[in-house]
Amino acid sequence: MAEGENGESGTIWAAADLVTPMAVRVAATLRLADHIAAGRRTARSLAEAVDADPDALERVMQHLVSTDVLTRSEDGTYGLTALGEQLRDDHPAGMRGWLDLDGAIGYASLCFADMLHSVRTGEPAFQHFFGRPFWEDLSAHSERGASFDALMGSRLVADAPVVATAYPWGTLGHVIDVGGGDASMLIAILRRHEELRGTVVDLEGPVSRARKAIEAAGLNDRADAQVGSFFDELPAGAGGYVLSGVLHDWDDPEALRILRRCSEAVSDSGKVLIVDHFAGDLSAVSDTEGDLRMLCFVGGRERTFERLGELAAKAGLRVGSVVQAGTRSITELLPSG
Numbered sequence: 001m002a003e004g005e006n007g008e009s010g011t012i013w014a015a016a017d018l019v020t021p022m023a024v025r026v027a028a029t030l031r032l033a034d035h036i037a038a039g040r041r042t043a044r045s046l047a048e049a050v051d052a053d054p055d056a057l058e059r060v061m062q063h064l065v066s067t068d069v070l071t072r073s074e075d076g077t078y079g080l081t082a083l084g085e086q087l088r089d090d091h092p093a094g095m096r097g098w099l100d101l102d103g104a105i106g107y108a109s110l111c112f113a114d115m116l117h118s119v120r121t122g123e124p125a126f127q128h129f130f131g132r133p134f135w136e137d138l139s140a141h142s143e144r145g146a147s148f149d150a151l152m153g154s155r156l157v158a159d160a161p162v163v164a165t166a167y168p169w170g171t172l173g174h175v176i177d178v179g180g181g182d183a184s185m186l187i188a189i190l191r192r193h194e195e196l197r198g199t200v201v202d203l204e205g206p207v208s209r210a211r212k213a214i215e216a217a218g219l220n221d222r223a224d225a226q227v228g229s230f231f232d233e234l235p236a237g238a239g240g241y242v243l244s245g246v247l248h249d250w251d252d253p254e255a256l257r258i259l260r261r262c263s264e265a266v267s268d269s270g271k272v273l274i275v276d277h278f279a280g281d282l283s284a285v286s287d288t289e290g291d292l293r294m295l296c297f298v299g300g301r302e303r304t305f306e307r308l309g310e311l312a313a314k315a316g317l318r319v320g321s322v323v324q325a326g327t328r329s330i331t332e333l334l335p336s337g
């Protein structure tokens with residue numbers, strides 16, 4: 001098969017090639033970097049450790065040598081390049097879990113093979129490819145659900161303390177973290193603001209994990225978690241309703257429903273607070289990769305501040321202050337009335 005390895009055709013082939021990305025993801029799933037770092041350096045010993053076919057595994061590893069992920073010595077032993085080190089589970093970048101094909105995001109990424117369906121129909125490729133929606137799949141598979149919570153929580157490790165200090169959360173009295181998952185963001189905020197109370201509202205699986213996290217953090221006296229959906233009526237009268245990384249999971253009609261539920265529940269002097277990544281350019285989305293991920297996984301989308309403002313207005317809210325918090329921003333939406 002001609003693969004266009006040279007010249008301009010080679011460049012476009014490299015951009016479109018699926019072999020190398022899948023080889024890297026296989027290595028991440030099998031934790032090859034961790035086993036190599038622990039001293040297993042031959043294909044046979046690695047195959048024994050990961051329960052793989054030695055010949056097939058070595059062929060994958062030889063390709064990873066050609067792509068500067070692994071090294072191979074004359075005696076047939078393998079090592080890690082600087083790039084390969086990033087596949088270690090303990091690497092600061094934390095990429096291994098995102099690439100793991102048994103994890104929530106690695107598994108979901110397989111649906112990109114069906115992106116054409118999304119482009120033709122506007123529907124999520126995930127549901128067409130796997131036969132059920134992304135969120136339903138997480139609920140049906142507790143391990144993938146736990147993986148999703150862990151990955152989302154890991155994204156907050158650097159930003160959550162910044163978010164907790166960048167905004168005067170304590171003035172809100174009580175915050176509802178709508179779709180707050182395992183309570184990672186809420187816990188960081190409550191630890192910084194001792195006068196604040198907080199509640200996570202989410203589906204049964206995340207709420208179970210949130211309750212355990214709240215108890216482990218010693219915050220049972222100021223925090224709780226309630227089973228509910230952001231498409232349904234929310235607990236009313238709190239000073240703040242937080243949507244952290246929620247709206248981009250939904251297309252405009254669903255995002256508007258979520259904002260309306262928050263608008264209905266927030267007190268007259270309260271605020272709806274959007275904690276997310278937004279483009280500074282009002283007319284363009286900067287994270288195009290993330291935008292396609294949202295399209296194919298769940299039918300959602302990344303938004304500009306301009307588009308968020310338009311949705312907020314339809315929900316009876318207006319944009320207030322915007323505070324930068326690390327790589328995220330905290331956008332106030334205030335009741336229009």
